[in-house]
Amino acid sequence: MSSNAITIPGIRVEGKPWLETLHEWVTTVDHKRLGILYIIYGLGFLVVGGVEALIIRIQLMHSHSDFVSPQVFNRMFTMHGTTMIFFMVMPVLFGFANYLVPLMIGARDMAFPRLNAFSFWLSAFGGVLLYFSFLGGSGLYGAGNAPDVGWWAYAPLGARAFSPGHSTDYWTLSLLVSGFGSIGTAINIIATVLCMRSPGMKLGRMPLLVWLYLVMGGMVLIAITPLSAAQIMLLIDRYLGGHFFDTQAGGSAVLWMHFFWIFGHPEVYVLVIPAFGFLSEIIPVFSRKPIFGYPVMVAASVAIGFVSLSVWAHHMFTVGMNSYANSFFAITTMAVGIPTGIKIFNWIGTMWGGRIHFKVPMLFCTGFLFQFLIAGLTGIIQASVPVDWQLSLSYFVVAHFHYVIVGGILFATFGAFYYWYPKMTGRMLSERLGKWHFWLFLIGFHMTFDVMHIPGLLGMPRRIYTYEPGRGWDTLNLIVSIGAFIQAIAILVFVWNLIVSYFKGAKAGNDPWDAWTLEWSTSSPPPAYNFATVPVVASRRPLWDLKHPEDPDSRYE
Amino acid sequence: MTAAATSLVEMPQPRSLPYRGKVGMASLIIAESAIFTIFVVAYLFYIGKSLTGPTPGEVLETPIFFTICLLSSSLTIHYASRSLERGRRSAFLSLWSLTIILGALFMCGTGREWHRLIYEHGLTISTNLFGTTYYSLVGLHAFHVTAGLIMLTVVLIFGLAGRVHKDHFRRVDVLALYWHFVDAVWVVVFTVVYIVGR
Numbered sequence: 001m002s003s004n005a006i007t008i009p010g011i012r013v014e015g016k017p018w019l020e021t022l023h024e025w026v027t028t029v030d031h032k033r034l035g036i037l038y039i040i041y042g043l044g045f046l047v048v049g050g051v052e053a054l055i056i057r058i059q060l061m062h063s064h065s066d067f068v069s070p071q072v073f074n075r076m077f078t079m080h081g082t083t084m085i086f087f088m089v090m091p092v093l094f095g096f097a098n099y100l101v102p103l104m105i106g107a108r109d110m111a112f113p114r115l116n117a118f119s120f121w122l123s124a125f126g127g128v129l130l131y132f133s134f135l136g137g138s139g140l141y142g143a144g145n146a147p148d149v150g151w152w153a154y155a156p157l158g159a160r161a162f163s164p165g166h167s168t169d170y171w172t173l174s175l176l177v178s179g180f181g182s183i184g185t186a187i188n189i190i191a192t193v194l195c196m197r198s199p200g201m202k203l204g205r206m207p208l209l210v211w212l213y214l215v216m217g218g219m220v221l222i223a224i225t226p227l228s229a230a231q232i233m234l235l236i237d238r239y240l241g242g243h244f245f246d247t248q249a250g251g252s253a254v255l256w257m258h259f260f261w262i263f264g265h266p267e268v269y270v271l272v273i274p275a276f277g278f279l280s281e282i283i284p285v286f287s288r289k290p291i292f293g294y295p296v297m298v299a300a301s302v303a304i305g306f307v308s309l310s311v312w313a314h315h316m317f318t319v320g321m322n323s324y325a326n327s328f329f330a331i332t333t334m335a336v337g338i339p340t341g342i343k344i345f346n347w348i349g350t351m352w353g354g355r356i357h358f359k360v361p362m363l364f365c366t367g368f369l370f371q372f373l374i375a376g377l378t379g380i381i382q383a384s385v386p387v388d389w390q391l392s393l394s395y396f397v398v399a400h401f402h403y404v405i406v407g408g409i410l411f412a413t414f415g416a417f418y419y420w421y422p423k424m425t426g427r428m429l430s431e432r433l434g435k436w437h438f439w440l441f442l443i444g445f446h447m448t449f450d451v452m453h454i455p456g457l458l459g460m461p462r463r464i465y466t467y468e469p470g471r472g473w474d475t476l477n478l479i480v481s482i483g484a485f486i487q488a489i490a491i492l493v494f495v496w497n498l499i500v501s502y503f504k505g506a507k508a509g510n511d512p513w514d515a516w517t518l519e520w521s522t523s524s525p526p527p528a529y530n531f532a533t534v535p536v537v538a539s540r541r542p543l544w545d546l547k548h549p550e551d552p553d554s555r556y557e
Numbered sequence: 558m559t560a561a562a563t564s565l566v567e568m569p570q571p572r573s574l575p576y577r578g579k580v581g582m583a584s585l586i587i588a589e590s591a592i593f594t595i596f597v598v599a600y601l602f603y604i605g606k607s608l609t610g611p612t613p614g615e616v617l618e619t620p621i622f623f624t625i626c627l628l629s630s631s632l633t634i635h636y637a638s639r640s641l642e643r644g645r646r647s648a649f650l651s652l653w654s655l656t657i658i659l660g661a662l663f664m665c666g667t668g669r670e671w672h673r674l675i676y677e678h679g680l681t682i683s684t685n686l687f688g689t690t691y692y693s694l695v696g697l698h699a700f701h702v703t704a705g706l707i708m709l710t711v712v713l714i715f716g717l718a719g720r721v722h723k724d725h726f727r728r729v730d731v732l733a734l735y736w737h738f739v740d741a742v743w744v745v746v747f748t749v750v751y752i753v754g755r
Contacts, residue, residue: 111577187584195577221588229595236693241683244599244693250606250686259595 029113030528031098034120036424038095041124042088043498046491048131049083052076054488057481063469073465074148079130081151082171085267086178087127089409093274094123094185096416097213099424101189103519103526104207106198106535111191119184126178129170137167147171150463152264153234155245155256160238169238172231179228186220189213198518200537204298205557207517207540208291211298212277215305216270222309223266230259254319261312268404269308272372273301275412276343279365282419283347285515286362287354290541290553293346300339300346307336317388326385333383340376344369359513360434364415367442371407375400378453393463396456402449406487414441414494421498422512426524427505433497441490447483451476516541578731586738589701593742596697597749600690604754607685616678619751623666624743627702630659631740634709634733644723650716656736657713660706667699691750698746701739708732 016024025033055076059067068076098116102109110116130147137145147167149157158168193206193214203211234256236242243249245256284291291297313321313329347369356362378400382388391397414437421429455473467473511520521543522531539545539553604613637652671692674680682692712732715721721729 112581115581183585183588187581187588190584191577191581194580195574197574217584218587221584222591225588225591226595229592232697233596233599233693236682236689242689242693243683243686244689250603250608251689252602255599255602259599262595 027117029109029117031102031110031113031116032424032526032528034116035095035097035099037120038091038098038123041120041127042090042092042095043495045083045087045091045127047495049080049088050488050491052080052083054484056080057484059465060467060477061481062478063467063474065466068465070465071148074150074463075146077463078147078150078171082130082147082175083127084405085151085271086175087123087130089271089405089413090178090182091123092413093216093271094120094182096274096278096413096420097185097189097216100420100519101192101210101213102196103423103522103530104210104517105193105196105201106518106531106537107192107196108530110188111196112188115184116188119181119188122181122184123178126174126176126181129177130174133167133170133174137170138165152257152260154260155251155253156247158234158238158256159246169235172234172238176228176231176235179224179231182220182224183228186217186224189217190221193217198531198535198537204295205537205540208280208294208297208301209274209277209517212273212280212301215301216273219266219270219273219305219308223263223270225263226259227263227267230256230263233259254316257316257319258313261315265312265315266308268401269304271409272404273304275368275409276301278412278416278419279347279368281515281517282361282365282415283350285419285513286357286359286365287351288357289350289354290516291346292349292352293342294540296342297346300342303339304336304343307332307339311336314383314388317385318392330383330385334380337376337380344373359418360429360431360438361415361419363435363438364411364418367438368408368411368415371403371411371445375403375408378403391456393461394456395460395462396453398462399449399452399456402452407445407449414438417494417498419513420519421501422508423519423524423526425502425505426508427501427503428508428512429501429505430497433493433500437490437493437497440493441487444483444486444488444490447486448480449483451479451483455480511543514547516543518542521546576727578728579734582731582734586734589738589742593697593745596690596694597745600694600749600754603686603690607687609685611678611680611684611687613687613691613750613754616674616680617751617755618670620666620670623663624747626659626666627663627743628740630656630663631737633659634736638726638730638733641721641723641729642726646716646721649721650713653709653713653716657706657709660702660709660736664699664702664706667695667702694746695750698739698742701742705732705736705739709736 025037028034028037055068056073059065059073059076098110101107133146135145137147145165145167147153147163147170149163149168149171153168153171156162158172193210197206233242233244237244237246237251243251245251245253247253280291280297311329311333313325314333317326317329347365358366378396382391382397382400418429418434421427455476458472458476460467460471460473467477508524510523512524513520518531518535518537519526521535535542539557541553545552545554633652634656637649637656640646640648640652680688680691682688709732712721712729
């Protein structure tokens with residue numbers, strides 16, 4: 001950092017004592033620092049959740065394995081799912097939102113900086129609470145430690161009788177607390193986007209990433225809260241003797257499933273919509289063309305937000321709903337494919353005829369396009385009710401949603417890391433290590449999740465801790481596990497790249513990618529006040545206008 | 558950069574972005590509405606599904622007086638913030654206090670009802686599904702009223718200390734928005750629990 005400062009001969013500026021630096025970071029209300037805290041926190045949990053995934057894959061590598069006990073296996077898949085969704089993807093996406101949204105709309109900070117800090121520390125506390133269950137989950141009974149009820153905790157598994165001890169309580173409380181954090185951040189994002197824009201930054205001129213975060217914020221408000229409500233009900237059942245999900249007293253287990261999936265399915269879209277935003281920023285810059293069909297992209301994003309709120313029960317076709325409900329949810333699920341398809345066409349339309357630069361961010365986004373399409377197609381397959389009856393609860397489903405979350409969301413997020421890391425640190429990530437990361441991760445990903453569809457089709461159920469030999473699952477599972485390890489190596493390369501480039505990466509300058517949105521007009525990393533003068537915007541690409549005064553975009557709007 | 562950008566186009570018209578406090582509170586209200594929706598759905602879903610008594614028809618009495626108290630507090634808080642906007646501070650303080658009194662009366666009503674249900678009818682949150690859903694839904698609303706009363710009281714204390722001025726009108730209005738929401742939720746809860754549920 002010190003080499004960034006202007007050096008005055010004869011005067012050596014002492015670095016701050018580390019305690020003061022730590023104090024600054026812990027008490028910060030600056031959106032950029034909170035963004036980085038969110039991202040580092042999420043990356044930490046990426047490693048933790050990844051280790052849990054590897055434990056699962058070692059156990060399933062061959063039949064009759066006894067690497068871990070069935071109980072530990074249950075804890076591992078519960079913790080893996082919960083960690084990756086709530087404490088890895090969500091914080092990283094919120095981190096990018098915090099960092100980028102105010103910069104992109106030319107604001108000084110988020111609308112409520114202290115609420116922002118409060119939300120981050122709530123989420124952070126939620127993660128700590130979840131992992132404290134490894135120590136505190138046994139309580140006085142000594143039964144169990146980490147939660148082992150699956151990430152959806154279907155009733156009556158979550159009830160006292162079936163989950164003695166405190167592990168499920170830690171799970172419930174951590175999701176409740178981090179859910180409140182998410183709601184706080186969503187409120188902040190919406191208020192920032194609607195109230196803090198710089199002069200000339202009309203809604204129709206906002207970068208698509210900002211639009212998509214606005215949609216995500218709205219979805220968090222409506223979709224995360226049912227989970228909070230259901231967790232409160234579960235706590236009432238567990239602590240006050242309530243009967244919400246107690247079938248012995250007339251309660252309904254299916255109601256829990258509805259409440260969980262009213263949250264659970266929109267949650268997928270909460271996670272993928274910012275990924276759409278990353279693509280909509282990165283693809284135009286590396287194709288050297290403005291985004292194709294901006295208004296349609298906005299409309300499609302909002303449409304996805306709306307339609308995805310009415311698809312949840314496609315997770316419940318095997319429960320035995322009536323045929324009208326089945327048909328309704330099958331149709332809505334297929335309908336989500338339409339706006340999503342529009343978006344994919346528009347990204348391809350942006351690349352079409354462009355001068356494409358295949359730098360690492362663009363590589364990851366191209367991977368996203370290909371993989372997210374396949375993930376969507378297997379989703380449409382399962383939206384068909386009879387097919388779902390066959391495939392539900394098999395490894396086909398596991399392969400499908402990992403295709404969405406890893407092949408889609410994680411790839412786009414990696415692209416975002418390579419694209420905005422120079423802005424956050426002032427240093428470029430190594431292109432060479434980045435290519436190693438991309439190709440290793442791509443190969444590992446396809447080895448794992450392409451092959452994982454097949455044992456699912458062959459009838460291998462999910463969440464089993466081992467299986468009989470001779471069913472044709474052994475070789476496939478071995479390939480899946482080897483792929484998982486290749487992905488783990490790729491992640492190590494990525495983390496190594498993040499660390500090494502921070503100290504030794506090439507200087508980035510303000511605008512290393514020759515991009516067009518406002519964040520690239522300020523220094524890298526930006527000063528605490530973001531912009532020395534309030535930027536005034538006249539088109540969707542303010543930096544293009546600045547660089548090409550002879551042919552500004554504003555002339556055509 | 559500003560100079561370069563502005564030289565290309567005429568300066569944009571001065572515009573008024575919405576007040577962030579209001580947008581933030583509106584967002585919170587959307588989130589809270591979703592939480593209440595889930596509890597209301599659970600209440601409606603479990604009507605008549607209790608395996609044992611007491612049933613809502615046997616024990617619930619319609620709290621008309623306390624409902625009038627709560628709903629009229631929406632009017633008083635509205636006129637309180639209007640008074641502040643016009644700079645009439647004593648009118649603001651008296652209307653604000655009246656709002657708190659009406660809200661507190663409503664809470665007394667809920668307390669009395671719960672006391673009667675627990676001690677006369679033996680209905681607790683663990684008695685049956687009716688008890689579970691009733692105490693959760695009404696309790697969730699009562700929790701929001703209590704939170705609102707605490708915030709209103711803080712404003713009142715500052716007001717009595719002479720610290721609330723005309724400039725604070727927009728902030729006070731944000732709190733009023735929350736209070737209107739709490740009242741609107743009661744309309745739904747009242748309909749579900751005391752009309753549909755019986």
